[in-house]
Structures are given as structure tokens and as C-alpha cells.
Amino acid sequence: MADHGLLSSKPLRAAYSTIDATDLRDLIASTYPFESPFECGLLNRGFNDVYLLRFPDGRSKIARLSSRRARGESNVAYETSLLCHLKAAGGDVAAPLSTNTGALSIEVYAAEGRRSLVVFEFLAGDPPGTDLQDTKAMAASLATLHRLAQDYSGPASHYVLDLQHLVIRPLQRLLNHASMDDLLAGRLREIASSLIAKIEATTQLTTVFCHGDCHGGNTFMTSSPDGRRVGSFFDFDDGGPGYLAYDLAVYLWAVLLNNRELELSAEQSEQWRCFVDGYREVSPLSPSDYSAIALFVSARHFWFLGEYASRSGEWGSAALPPEWLEKQVGKLEQWGALETP
Structure with a gap:
């Protein structure tokens, strides 16, 4: 009789x-005041896992299961409280929905440990893409959220989007x-070292409650009854108190990301101009903040690369091959x- 070996003495982590x-779906049905039955399907696997809930009457909701991240514990107490504050103040956001007991999130015990689950309102619409009117409206909506968040007084964020968070700790993850x-x-x-010195030498930088990921893919555009374009925001998972220049730089970073040249194309320049104009229609942007946007494009890329480096245990080290890392350093x-366009 063939010997197939022994089972390990305990499950592998x-x-x-x-x-x-x-x-x-069964967990959500037992925890949230939703009418059954409803469907649940995996919508997207990424930095977090997102599931689409479909109900018999045609309505939908979004369930987000947070991944365990190198930065530390989940920030959902801050995130969900801020979203409730913004929603109550008239902000266009996907608000969290309450459980049967009034909680805004629950902890799920997965094979790797605890993960936070939040169910959000479903947002209709599509990302702004390169549409200039939508780009301008998205930036105006972002400025409105910054303004509405000024008097937020709920749970504090576990994370501040400072140089430690954006550059220093991500750098260490890359070096490892x-x-x-x-x-x-x-x-x-x-x-x-050069980037940190330049940012630290820049004075009078404004701080806001950052969305943290305004690259265009976390905003859905719709038309109001009067025809006005409205940008509604979701995925505040990477948000927190931080530099206004950083929150704006994320969009410029996304525009520049696939460029081989330092300069924007004519179409990209117009896109960026509409973004800045849209923000300024709602909120002022000081010369110091505007100039610093270019510096925070690099800070954003450090953060982005550090996030990828921290996922090697999930995605494998081949997700960051040496040739690709060489291009990112270049x-x-x-x-x-870079100077702010």
C-alpha cells in the first residue's frame, strides 16, 4: 500500500x-437588517476585497472586507464615522450602513486573522475618465468634502498621512x-532623502482630512435633476489627516504614471487645468500648496511602491520584478x- 505521508500536525497559517x-452573504444576512434573500458575489480583489449585494427589488449594496495590511490595524472606526459626518452635512459619499445593533462595521475571523467588514451604500454612475466636465466636477466635490470635514470630531484616525506614512516606512518596505x-x-x-528635505523646507502647507486616493477611479459621476454633474466618492480606506497638496497630487500622479516624458501632453494639461479649476471654484489653493503638489507626486509613488512591496506574502516577490523596480526608480x-504644471 502506497505511503502518502502524514498530515501536518496543525493547519498552516x-x-x-x-x-x-x-x-x-449568510453572515451579512444574520448581522444586518436586510430583507432576505439577496445575492452576494465577489466584485473585485485588490487592496481590499469588494462584494456586490443584489436584492430582489433591484437595489444593490457594496460589502468591503478589508485586507490585513503592513500599516497595522484597520482604520474603519475613523473612516465610517467621517463618512457619516460628511453624509449628514450633505457630502456626496457612499455612507456605511448599520448592523442590527447599530454598529458601522463588524470583525470577521478569516484564516489569516481578523478582517473588518463594512457594508456601504451603492453608488451609481461611472468614473470621470478623461471627460473635462467630469474632471472639474470631481475636483469640486473633493474640495466640498475637505470643507465639510473641517468640523469633524469623531474617532481619531490611526494614521496621519505625513512623511513617515508616505515615504519613510514605504521606503523601508522597498529596501526589504x-x-x-x-x-x-x-x-x-x-x-x-532629497524629497524629504524639500518637503520639510516647504512652509505654510495646509492640512485637511484627505480622501487619500483621488485618482479618478474612486469617484462615480452622475447628473443632478438640474443637469449639474456630481462626483460621489467612495473608498476612504487610505484617508486620514494629511497635506492638501498630497490629496491633489494623487490625481496628477495618476495622469503622469504612464508617461515616458516629464511633461504632460496637451490633452493631459487641459485635464489637469480642469481639475485645479474645479477645486478652486469651491476652495482656495495657496501658492505654497500648489507648488508642493509636484513634490507629493513622488511621495505618492513611494507610498504606492511600498504598498506593493508589503504584499509579497500574498502576491509573491515576482509581483515586483527587478526590471520593473528599476523603471520605478528611474x-x-x-x-x-517636476514642477506643478
């Missing part, structure tokens, strides 16, 4: 697990990555000469 949609070599590490340290070196 998971770095990441995808929760079965049927099990998640399997694809990193001494030459690349030295170049990254030099870029980060991009950061190029952006060292």
Missing part, C-alpha cells in the same frame, strides 16, 4: 484568503523586498525635477 461569497539590490537601494535612499529620479 494563511497569509491571505478569499472569503466564500455564500458564507459572507527580495528584488532589491544594493545599487537600487542606494538610489532610492538618495531620492527619498521615474522617481525623473520626477525630482
